[in-house]
Amino acid sequence: MTGETAEAVHDSVRRSYAAIASGATNSGCCLPESSSCCGAKTPSAEDLAKAFGYSDDELASLPEGSNMGLGCGNPAAIAAMKPGETVIDLGSGGGIDCFLAAGRVGKEGRVIGIDMTPEMLKKARDNARRIGYGNVEFRLGEIENLPAADNTADVIISNCVLNLSPNKPQALREAFRVLKPGGRLAISDVVATAELPDEFKNDAELLCGCISGCAAIDQLSGWLAAAGFIGIDIKTKEESRMTIKEWAPGRGIENYVVSAVIKAVKPVL
Numbered sequence: 001m002t003g004e005t006a007e008a009v010h011d012s013v014r015r016s017y018a019a020i021a022s023g024a025t026n027s028g029c030c031l032p033e034s035s036s037c038c039g040a041k042t043p044s045a046e047d048l049a050k051a052f053g054y055s056d057d058e059l060a061s062l063p064e065g066s067n068m069g070l071g072c073g074n075p076a077a078i079a080a081m082k083p084g085e086t087v088i089d090l091g092s093g094g095g096i097d098c099f100l101a102a103g104r105v106g107k108e109g110r111v112i113g114i115d116m117t118p119e120m121l122k123k124a125r126d127n128a129r130r131i132g133y134g135n136v137e138f139r140l141g142e143i144e145n146l147p148a149a150d151n152t153a154d155v156i157i158s159n160c161v162l163n164l165s166p167n168k169p170q171a172l173r174e175a176f177r178v179l180k181p182g183g184r185l186a187i188s189d190v191v192a193t194a195e196l197p198d199e200f201k202n203d204a205e206l207l208c209g210c211i212s213g214c215a216a217i218d219q220l221s222g223w224l225a226a227a228g229f230i231g232i233d234i235k236t237k238e239e240s241r242m243t244i245k246e247w248a249p250g251r252g253i254e255n256y257v258v259s260a261v262i263k264a265v266k267p268v269l
Contacts, residue, residue: 006166009207010142013164014117016208020068021094021119043246045069051243052188052259053077058100063131065123066094072210072240072259073188075157076100080184084108085154088178090143090171090187091115091161095124095136101157102136113138114146144170148178158187163213172227179266185229190244191236191260192216200256209247214257229264236260
């Protein structure tokens with residue numbers, strides 16, 4: 001994409017998520033309820049989170065407002081975090097995965113949430129103050145240009161955000177850069193299992209709704225390898241199609257995209 005087009009994508013995504021952070025009801029497809037791409041019935045954030053793998057105990061441990069029903073998986077459950085580790089969350093939203101990660105890495109660990117939407121950052125920071133987590137911080141930034149030093153993180157997590165990037169190879173190169181040697185990438189995202197119709201590709205609402213920007217599995221594997229990752233493993237979750245179809249009822253999106261667990265490792269040099 002050209003820089004102008006990429007910035008237009010960022011602006012569109014930022015506006016959509018700013019609306020959700022500022023109080024609009026999430027429709028269940030990463031868009032405000034008023035979006036025309038979504039159905040009239042709005043599932044609760046709790047129901048959406050449970051559908052994608054969060055447990056009752058995990059949800060009960062969170063500060064109110066941090067679960068916004070925006071994900072497509074539970075990256076904290078797949079990242080095998082250890083006490084004392086540093087975790088970076090790409091596209092941290094209201095902070096749900098950061099807070100779960102903070103509990104896993106403990107007081108000796110550190111969690112850095114990065115998001116490009118100021119309204120989301122404010123919400124996440126308010127949530128962090130309310131719950132009193134001292135090992136979590138939130139930074140403003142785009143995932144294609146992370147505000148973090150080289151070799152910072154033991155683990156990078158992300159939840160349904162990579163598909164929103166207009167430059168996924170660059171985002172993965174940045175993830176590789178900020179990981180320590182031996183560090184792990186463990187993200188949940190939506191991937192394309194069939195060629196998207198032009199009507200989907202050209203639909204701005206479906207882009208912000210985590211559909212139009214989905215990459216195919218072989219594309220993701222190639223970009224991860226080109227960035228330097230090894231141990232690349234991408235597994236789809238076929239059962240997620242039942243939930244995904246409610247993101248844009250009647251349009252058949254579940255025939256083209258599915259939630260996936262994406263893992264990779266930065267080699268030790």
